[in-house]
Amino acid sequence: MSMMKAAMVESFDEPPHLRSVPVPRPHSGKELVDVLAVGISHATRGAAAGKHYTSPKSLPALAGIDAVVRRKNGDLAFVMSPGTGSLAERILVDPKDLVPVPRGADPAVVAATMNAALSSWVALKARVHFEPGQSVLVIGATGNAGSSGVRVAKHLGAARVVAAGRNRERLDGLLAEGADELVPLTSDEAATAVAYATAAAEIDVVLDYVWGPPAEQAMQAILSARTEHTRILDWVQVGGTGGMSITLGGNALRHNALRISGSGFGSVIMEDADLPGLSAALASGLVGVRPHIVPLADVEKAWAHVDRPGERTVIVP
Numbered sequence: 143m144s145m146m147k148a149a150m151v152e153s154f155d156e157p158p159h160l161r162s163v164p165v166p167r168p169h170s171g172k173e174l175v176d177v178l179a180v181g182i183s184h185a186t187r188g189a190a191a192g193k194h195y196t197s198p199k200s201l202p203a204l205a206g207i208d209a210v211v212r213r214k215n216g217d218l219a220f221v222m223s224p225g226t227g228s229l230a231e232r233i234l235v236d237p238k239d240l241v242p243v244p245r246g247a248d249p250a251v252v253a254a255t256m257n258a259a260l261s262s263w264v265a266l267k268a269r270v271h272f273e274p275g276q277s278v279l280v281i282g283a284t285g286n287a288g289s290s291g292v293r294v295a296k297h298l299g300a301a302r303v304v305a306a307g308r309n310r311e312r313l314d315g316l317l318a319e320g321a322d323e324l325v326p327l328t329s330d331e332a333a334t335a336v337a338y339a340t341a342a343a344e345i346d347v348v349l350d351y352v353w354g355p356p357a358e359q360a361m362q363a364i365l366s367a368r369t370e371h372t373r374i375l376d377w378v379q380v381g382g383t384g385g386m387s388i389t390l391g392g393n394a395l396r397h398n399a400l401r402i403s404g405s406g407f408g409s410v411i412m413e414d415a416d417l418p419g420l421s422a423a424l425a426s427g428l429v430g431v432r433p434h435i436v437p438l439a440d441v442e443k444a445w446a447h448v449d450r451p452g453e454r455t456v457i458v459p
């Protein structure tokens with residue numbers, strides 16, 4: 143039996159460990175592919191810690207939920223599927239799940255950028271009826287996913303992109319990356335509310351990476367200032383760095399055409415999301431997340447590394 147290296151989750155309280163496991167045997171139309179690069183996103187970390195809705199139901203389990211891979215014919219592709227166990231030298235994939243990656247693309251760059259950019263791309267393409275010319279507010283715009291959201295929204299034709307975030311230096315930098323207006327999130331709640339009211343009262347789509355109390359504050363400020371109450375406001379919950387729950391009064395829903403949805407594994411029909419289009423855009427540099435490359439042999443060190451702003455750990459077998 144031929145063996146390979148893989149990162150195994152044995153306890154939700156420990157990082158994945160490097161182990162030798164059998165190379166999977168192709169069956170039922172599945173293809174054995176070489177893994178080239180795996181981005182260590184919040185979802186990947188959360189799944190390996192038992193804290194994400196895609197976490198394995200039993201242990202031990204292979205870590206990793208997506209990867210850039212090379213097929214038998216040499217083509218590059220991206221695959222995303224919880225349960226894939228992508229942190230391994232080779233994985234079995236269903237060819238219909240593969241998103242083509244242009245030849246010549248840097249696998250580490252695609253791995254670093256895909257999860258971040260996919261969140262806004264998929265939300266705008268497949269979760270709301272976003273039309274070029276509409277306006278988009280990104281809350282949590284200073285993170286990898288949020289800053290990618292600014293670029294993606296502009297790339298998909300947003301007429302106006304408003305970026306809200308805490309890190310002032312990073313926020314200011316977004317003006318050069320597609321943001322038209324900024325909402326600095328500070329501990330001064332009144333000033334934050336005024337900034338939301340000024341920049342985003344009539345916004346069409348909100349991509350919310352923060353949720354929790356900061357989202358409650360943003361909703362309150364925007365809905366209070368809104369004048370066109372029947373104009374659809376699509377609020378998409380994409381991340382939860384500020385908390386996983388909100389309290390929302392029924393009046394807010396009755397008084398405004400507010401539609402709340404979420405975007406992630408399970409809520410999206412990926413065929414609707416034009417992922418090959420995203421892959422091509424990333425390969426040509428749409429998003430600026432830098433890979434911090436760590437070999438698979440050092441997977442435990444990779445888990446201990448804290449990504450700097452604009453950086454994403456990428457494991458290469």
Ligand SMILES: NC(=O)c1ccc[n+]([C@@H]2O[C@H](COP(=O)([O-])OP(=O)(O)OC[C@H]3O[C@@H](n4cnc5c(N)ncnc54)[C@H](OP(=O)(O)O)[C@@H]3O)[C@@H](O)[C@H]2O)c1
Pocket residue numbers: 183184185257258260261282283284285286287288289307308309327351352356380381382383384405406407452
């Ligand atoms: N659904 C999807 O498809 C999808 C895909 C990718 C990511 N996500 C989710 O999106 C979120 C962000 O991911 P990421 O990759 O961008 O993470 P990241 O690069 O680590 O950035 C985290 C961001 O959250 C901000 N933040 C944290 N707490 C905050 C608070 N209380 N108020 C305002 N901002 C706060 C941070 O601001 P500071 O810099 O000021 O600390 C930072 O900008 C995560 O929850 C992730 O799981 C979802």
